[in-house]
Amino acid sequence: MLAALALPGVQAAAETIPEAGSISIDYLHYQDSQPGMDRISVRSPSVHMTMPIAGQWLVELGVVGDHLSGATPRYHTSVSGASRMKDERNGADIRVTRYLGRATVSAGAAYSGENDYHSKALSLAGTLASEDRNTTGGFAIGVSNDVISPVTLAVVGERRHAFEWMATLEQVLTRTDVVKADLSRSRGRGYYSDPYKFVDNRPRERDITSVLLRWNHAFNDGSALRSSYRWYTDTFGIRAHTLGTEWEKPLAGGWSVTPAVRLYSQSKADFYFDPVYDSTFGPPFPPGYVFGTKTFMTADQRMAAFGAATFGLKVAYAFGDGWNVHVKAERYRQTAGLRWSGGGSPGLARYDAQTWQLGISKQWQ
Numbered sequence: 001m002l003a004a005l006a007l008p009g010v011q012a013a014a015e016t017i018p019e020a021g022s023i024s025i026d027y028l029h030y031q032d033s034q035p036g037m038d039r040i041s042v043r044s045p046s047v048h049m050t051m052p053i054a055g056q057w058l059v060e061l062g063v064v065g066d067h068l069s070g071a072t073p074r075y076h077t078s079v080s081g082a083s084r085m086k087d088e089r090n091g092a093d094i095r096v097t098r099y100l101g102r103a104t105v106s107a108g109a110a111y112s113g114e115n116d117y118h119s120k121a122l123s124l125a126g127t128l129a130s131e132d133r134n135t136t137g138g139f140a141i142g143v144s145n146d147v148i149s150p151v152t153l154a155v156v157g158e159r160r161h162a163f164e165w166m167a168t169l170e171q172v173l174t175r176t177d178v179v180k181a182d183l184s185r186s187r188g189r190g191y192y193s194d195p196y197k198f199v200d201n202r203p204r205e206r207d208i209t210s211v212l213l214r215w216n217h218a219f220n221d222g223s224a225l226r227s228s229y230r231w232y233t234d235t236f237g238i239r240a241h242t243l244g245t246e247w248e249k250p251l252a253g254g255w256s257v258t259p260a261v262r263l264y265s266q267s268k269a270d271f272y273f274d275p276v277y278d279s280t281f282g283p284p285f286p287p288g289y290v291f292g293t294k295t296f297m298t299a300d301q302r303m304a305a306f307g308a309a310t311f312g313l314k315v316a317y318a319f320g321d322g323w324n325v326h327v328k329a330e331r332y333r334q335t336a337g338l339r340w341s342g343g344g345s346p347g348l349a350r351y352d353a354q355t356w357q358l359g360i361s362k363q364w365q
Helices: none
Strands: 021-034 037-053 057-071 084-100 103-114 117-129 135-148 158-172 177-190 205-218 224-234 239-250 255-266 306-320 323-335 351-364
Antiparallel strands (some): 021 037, 021 351, 037 057, 057 084, 084 103, 103 117, 117 135, 135 158, 158 177, 177 205, 224 239, 255 306, 306 323
């Protein structure tokens, strides 16, 4: 929920209620792969609506449905036919905002449910702008409650709770420059292990701190450059950095293009082990493994040290009368060699993903 309050675009005068309502319908297709093998495929339609009411209230509604199929690794990058999966996830969220001159107060709720995982979340947030509206501060809190019941029955009704807060500061520097800083903290307790991986035992506590810095610059030709940097650390031992930039360029006839680049790098979790296996038991057991041990360990490649690069392009067209349509494509590559410093975890296969998104939206008075 707090992530929804920290959208990529920095917007000055965010305390001003939109003059028009809107509805957008999107369809996203995601496919990831490793050399010689397609893995997870996702088809995801979604609808989002905003409705200003009585000039003081804004209601935002969203629904999404994810349809997943494919193969996931049992350990590191090893996949077998037994790991084939199909699943569906349905989610919905609502947020209501009250505008009070230079201030706003909002409350939100979200729900996400799938075969083996259910999540509920609540949030409260507020903002206050200076008299000249060039500086806006904000604070938000959120709580979530997740229930995990995998089909393997490795656990039943396991729970995970999280409490998080976020402080924001937005500053208009010039007529063409806006900067924003977000500081977030999350305190999670409960089940964090992956029940579908045979050797996976993670701590039941995870605290996260992140800082997100953003800068928007507008050019005289109507284009805009949006840049961001995110620093992340958690008690699992992961340290991560993300650099992103996109340039929105309007063209003649209602067209616009937005190329984007995002670079990512992370260190491994303290309890991640490289794909070197016990000489007696073999994979997926780490060297010196003792059955029944309570030692924290994981072979999940998402906990490894790696780097990644994403390249994207969005093409949009405005029909007039409030109608807009866009097509967006992204290509993602993840390897140990793309880590920014110190090298990544050895023995991991390259990981690729591509995303296509088609959307149409309508604004009305």
